[in-house]
Amino acid sequence: MHPTTHAAARPDHPAIVMAGSGKTVSFGELDAAANRVAQLFRSRGLAAESGVVGLWLENRPEYLEIAWGNQRAGTTLVPISTHLTPDEVAYILEDSGATLLISSAQFAPRLEELARLAPDVAQLVFEGAPDAAEALAAMPAEPIADQSVGLAMLYSSGTTGRPKGIKPATPPDPDHMAVSPLIMLAAAAFGWPTDGSVVYLSPGPLYHAAPFRWSMTAQSLGGTVVVMEKFHPEAALAAIETYRVTDSQWVPTHFIRMLKLPEEARTRYDLSTHKRAIHAAAPCPVSVKHAMIDWWGPIILEYYAGSEGNGMTFANSQMWLDHPGSVGKPIRGIPHVCDGDGNEVPVGEEGVIFFEVEDQFEYHNDPVKTAEATHPNGWTTLGDIGKLDEDGFLYLTDRRSNMIISGGVNIYPQEIENLLITHPAVADAAVIGAPDPDMGERVVAVVQPADLAAAGEALKADLLDYLGSKLARLKLPREIEFRAELPREANGKLYKRKLKDEFRERAAEEA
Incomplete structure (x- = not known):
């Protein structure tokens, strides 16, 4: 169960189809x-085990070609968000030890700045110079002599806002042809057939963990991956019909945007081939999930997990209908819900969610953060707050780190706050996630100006310009509100719960 075996058995079977253009790559x-x-x-x-390559690329066929080349070269691939600034990318390249970056002309202005920030990292650029396509075309198509399984190191933001690499686990079998545990999990828990009949729609960016890993899983099973260049709600429905999609993966924002389509658009397409619709990345509002099950039928499957791979829960549609709001029962690891002192709390009470698994993850070059995520018993946490019910179903209720999830993307407010507070016109700042009907949450900055008389539209524009030169666009506040004082405790700790509760109450009143 590897693309090489499928290439030998069915060389003309499509491995990749780009949804918009229809461009196809066979196995x-x-x-x-x-x-x-x-x-x-x-x-x-x-070289195997030491080579590190950064991949800063939009959704295109070469993304998965490079991923599979890395997988058989024994090297480490570092997928990088297309939204990041050159400064953020330079940090990831340095932290990961990458010596080569593959990108495209779409990033041309940022690549020029990146070359100045990371001069020791060579660049290959599709439709650019040096041209990546030309470099690859000059290579032989035969396997290298020393094939071994390569890995991917995914980055997520740390508590300081700087991205942190999740160190990939050593593969159980060094043979690049060996079946990965994820493939077995997909075939078993999610009901994916192993006969090559899967047609998997990937509407999200391939630099995200789920689209990246599940696309490769579908191809390992001999299936076709239909990649959307960019998500558009009606285009996603059209792709299901056009390519006779059997399986797909979404975030709640995708569901919300498809549900908001006019009835005519929602009923225009034949979705009869669609057998399994997986979603994850963020809690899905109960009303939204009910609406999706009503529309698509009981084909909605949910899981909760992280790039760290320290645990996983699962719920099919019926399980969720019996336990609405949950993210399912564990299928990997034993969950433990603990209080602030690390003691397990009774069923039904909230606490920090830890998972007990045999293999532990660690953050690359960050033993402090690794230790912070590790319980004295060796269990590990993603920092989420939740509870277990009497049937063993897990519910997410909060985030210990105050992480904001907007459109399925994780945003950590500390980085934004640290920048805001350095602006000369700002005395204090807090960044929170406020409820948003479309994105799940939106980034809101509550600012205490050094001079309250300066509060107004001009200062808002100045702050956004200031942040915009240093942050990816998705991290920029969608709303800035000025206050004479922020809610801080006597010890100086910012009490964000008061601000969050205030914005939730506003949203409830406006709903």
Whole structure:
């Protein structure tokens, strides 16, 4: 169960289809392209176990070709968010130890700045210079002599706002052809067939953990991955009909936007081939999920997990209908809900969610954060707050780290606050996630100006310009509100709960 085996058995079967253009890459073509990628890595001195490559690329066929080339070269691939600034990308490249970055001309202005910030990292650029396509075309399509399983290191923001790499676990089998645990999980828990009949729609960016990993899983099973260049709600429905999609994966924001389509658009497309619709990344509002099950039927499957891979829960539609609002029962790891002192709390009470698994994750170059996420018993947490019910179903109720999830993307407010407070016109600042009917949450900055008389639209514009030069657009506040004073406790700790409760009450009154 590897693309190489499918290339030998069904070389003309589509491995990748781009939803918008219809461009198709067969398994035979994917296998040859992956071999060229591995050959390129070796020609660049990227050895197994030590070579690290950054991938800053939009959704396109080459993304998965490079991923599979890395998988058989024994190197480490670092997918990078397309929303990040050159400064943020430079940090990831330095922290990961990458010596090569593959990108495209779409990032041309930022690549120029990045070259100044990270001069020791070579660049290959599709439709640019040096041209990545030309470099790959010059490579032989035969396998490298020393194939071994490669890994991916995904980055998530830390408590300081700087991205932190999740160190990939050592593979149980060094043979690149070995079946991964995720493949077995997909085939079993999610009911994916292993006969190559899966047609998997990936509407999200491939740099995210779920689209990246599940796309490769579908191809490992011999299935076709239909990649949307960019998500559009009606285009997603059209893709299901056009390509006879059997499986898909979403975040709640996708559901919300599709539900908001006119009735004519929602009923225009034949979705009869659609058998399994997986969602994760953020809690889904109960009303939204009810509406999706009513529309698509009991094909909605939910899981809760993180890039850290320390645990996983699962719920099919009926399980969720019996336990609305839950994220399912554990299928990997044993959950423990603990209070602030690390003691387990009774069933039904809220606390920090830990998972007990045999293999523990660690954050790359960050033993402090690794320790903060580890319970004295060796259990680990993603920092989420939740509870278990009497049937063992897990519910998420809060985030210990005050993380904001907007459109399925994790945003940590500390980074934004640290920048705001350095502005000369700002005395104090708090950044929170406020309820948003479309994105789930929106970023809100509550600012105490150094001079309250300066509060107004001009200062808002100045602050956004200031942040915009240093932050990815998705992190920018969608709303800035000025206050004479922020709610701080006597010890100086910012009491964000008061602000969050205030904005939730407003949202409830406006609903």
